[in-house]
Amino acid sequence: MRLKRDCDRRLLERASSAPEAFAEFYRRHESAVVAFLGRLSGDAQLTVDLTAETFARAYSAREQFDPARGEARAWLLGIARNVLAASLDRGRVESQARERLGMETLRVSEQTISGVELTVIESGEEVVREWLDGLPASERDAVRRRVVDDASYAQIAAELSCSQAVVRQRVSRGLSRLRRTAMEER
């Protein structure tokens, strides 16, 4: 585990002078970020844009990565969560990091989109678990049913044998907690 963190740290340190190092970092974590964003956004093209902005932002913030505080993947998924939350707030995918880096808009092939869709389908459960892991059990269950499974408040209330007001409160608290976590990781 320690070796992996050191490796990621070295790749990020070398990225300024050697673009290949960041490409290697990208290859190590691409699947995880795509699966994570794909499951939450539910759209392959959107996932590509969000992934692009996440890695562009990671490159800009590479000096802030501190292996003592956790693995690079967790750091990266924190950025991804933040990109997604900000994009949902604004109604369009954030693009500042890509613009700063001078990146062109991506035109991806149908094969790429298929690959992204497949990855998302394959890894959905693990990603959702990772995303919701930090929540108390009652909030996690409510958020999962409402946001991931798209169930109505009435349906969730019936399944959990509680009132709709309680369900709404749990979902609201859970989402606020996730939002706060994202802000802290910014």
Added chain:
Amino acid sequence: MTLIPELERELTHAIRLHAPGARRAWWRRVPLLASLTTMLLGTAVALAATGVIGFGAPESPPGTPHIRPPSPTSGLGVVRTGSSRLLPVRAQDPAGGLPWGMRVSETTRGLGCVAVGRVLDGELGALGIDGAFGDDGRFHPLPVALTAGPGECAPLDARGGLFINISANDVPTSGSVFRRCYPPGMVVGAHPSELCVEKDERNLYYGLLGPQATSIAYKYAGVTHTIAPRGPQGAYLIVVPTAGGDDFNGATSALMPTRSPITRIAYRGGLVCRFPQAEGPPPSDGCATPPGYVPAPAPHPTIAQLRTPIDATVTDSRTAAWSITVTFRVRVAIENALAQYTVELRSPGAPRALGIGASSSDLRAGQQARLTFSNLTRPGTYNGVVTFTTSNGLGAPEFGGTLVGRFHARIP
């Protein structure tokens, strides 16, 4: 191989340019050149304004090195030499300027294709306006070898005729096949400068109704217009401004008009087909397909003729995901785009297919077909089925069809 190789390339490229001391691309670093370009653009625009439009470089696809060049035996095929011709139909643009026109061509895989664009001196092409071609004001011919895309191609019928109706929203007024701007709302994440301005977009409705069509009525902005199809193929082309609130962007194509302002088509012999404005049931009473249309004979081999062992091999990859490669020896040949082998893959415990792929190329009897599903991460047994399907001619994989064989593969 990464999931999004385009992103890996662009990231590496951008970082390389971004690195301290890196050389910037010439178009980003030479202000003098920019001034000169501005002057030249001014000249071109002035020329266009006075009614003289110069020819520019031909239309070409944007740089897509990962996409294989067209092949005569795969995908849509390539345009048959001598099959391309500009049709006699023209439509004025609401803002004036060069008229819009249509060109048809046939491909080596049994498809007919339609392309639209602006017309100058008997050539179809695009204008350097509204962000296309750097706003150079010039006319850029569309090479005859270019098919416009899958949505604009359909199988030729049994008599070699092409019947197709296309509704395309948010088409840039430039007429560029390879959009130089994106329709707002269609692409998430595009820079605002890359979005089309709505006033610079058109909705195009065009197609070939066949030799028996005599008149077309369409309704736009509350007014009904009637036009006559042109030429023996019954060509028509309607160009209207894109209006806010249009409920879809992109293009659809079908044998009869759909998502179109066309309300009525009259044919020789008295047949009249009416089309509801809102999406509804298809027209009945002989209007499900155009009069004169005879479907091309499609092969229907039996299971006994098709049956063959299917091999599925699991391989590891450096990204820690797995791949399953499906191979089998073809017994019934694929000779054009009207048929294909389809492979469906189901992941462990999943009732529906998670992946589906199609051969999309001509295959000889006895030839080995091969398809790889990548980036599989869920452990367990994957089940799959290979079928022979009659294609819609657009290269898209389809469910159903006649069984060729089954396979399974286990990912540890």
